[in-house]
Amino acid sequence: MSHFIEFRNVSFRYREDQPWVLVNVSFTVQADEWLAIIGHNGSGKSTIAKLMNGLLLPQQGEIFVDGIAVNEESIWDIRKRVGMVFQNPDNQFVGTTVRDDVAFGMENHGLPRQLMLKRVQSSLAAVGMSDYQAHEPHRLSGGQKQRIAIASVLAVAPQLIILDEATAMLDPKGRLEIMETIRQVQETQDLSLITITHDLKEVIKADRVLVMNQGRTWLEGTPREVFAAKDALRDIGLDTPFVTKLAAELTAAGLTIQREPLNHQELLEELWTLHSKM
């Protein structure tokens, strides 16, 4: 079993008299993989996230996490494996101190005290917040709050972390810090990562991208493959990175770009090669 997550023909709607939010969705996520999910508002991205840890259950189809079918009986096993961080950190704090807050999830899972003490230390260290143990969470800055939220999730030692627009409320530098934190953790521990985001700078760093449109999986591939479909992406309300747009215009203006560039460096290399040939 190499898939960590598998969606098999999943359909979901919130109420019987409402339209389907997800229609026949199938995909897999491998262990240690970083998958980015993008799509317009209302395309079903967040619903997918909530289905993955049993916050919602599908009406049709099946979902497997680490080989276990997600249902009401397995929810607690699933949640040990899948941690989530949401957009607004203020809605996620329960403890009066950072330390208590990080411990909360572990208490729910009934971990022994000695282990909890150790994990509080190690997960706060992982996000660079060791000096804040006795602070009140709600007095921290937005970026610091999100790091605490991530530490709380890490403490439960999940195998998958889902970031559901977890950096949307941060400024650009705050976003970068959070993503670097997560990447470092991912490199040192076995961890799959799913990010749901509109931030293209995040998307291009993922291993694979899943594009959702109107409740269906619309396109799946590496960032390079996905952004190559730039016109089609724009038609479904999504944006493409600056270099992708510029490369398209350069092609339209008569240059032959060899390989779809993903960042400045790659596009500059292309230009340099072309220039030295002239």
Added chain:
Amino acid sequence: MDITFKDVSYIYQPNTPFEHRALSNLSFHIRSGSFVAVIGHTGSGKSTLLQHLNGLLRPTAGEVDIGSYKISAEGKTKDIKSLREKAGVVFQYPEHQLFEETVEKDIGFGPLNFHVEQEEIKRRTQEAIEAVNLPEELLQRSPFDLSGGQMRRVAIAGVLAMEPEVLVLDEPTAGLDPRGQREIMDMFSALHKEKKLTTVLVTHSMEDALRYADHIIILKDGRKHMEGPPLEVLVRKEELEQVQLDVPEVIQFLSGVEEKLGYSISYHNQDIAQLAKELVAMVKGGR
């Protein structure tokens, strides 16, 4: 309306252990009809600044002039109501403030409070809903049955129905998808020109600041860190880094071109297609 801050300081909970100085001796001038972007990271004083623009806060020291209105620590509050008719604020996530039974009533709520005639409210509601690109059929619906993007447009229409001369926008695109973001910003840009508004945009997006604003103010710890036209301010890498901001991507790219290929192409608000043409000319040795 011209907006002038003269040595404005604002202190939250003065003379208590929680005393916090959010603005320090802040001075600047915004010309009537300009589109200003205010940038700064969390805690830099942006929100405090914008709450001065319609008198929600009055300065602890100094004076704020908005058109003929003067707001200072000692001043009387009697004029503040008419100032609020002139200066409309679109707060962050404005859809959280919707409350009426129908979209129409929600949009008309502001003007009703200012005793605008029913006929006139109807006219303004009509105009506002067109400005935000919502179909008329929605007027009789509950605002809570709409999608997130539509709810935000309703909330914005409510501010427009006041027919403000100054429009203050606090991160108006937060949480929207890319198309939604572009549509909302293009809408504000069109309104700004059409109604000759004075627009103040609080944003994290250097791209939006570059694209829409004609004047930039960057705050740091409640003080003015940088100020000027976008093409002068947004290219100063080191100073921007001091406040954890990046140079807009197109400008970063052009300095990459200069470093790697030795050609300098200046940015003058050209779109990507035009930029591509200039790059092609450069590569082909036409310049």
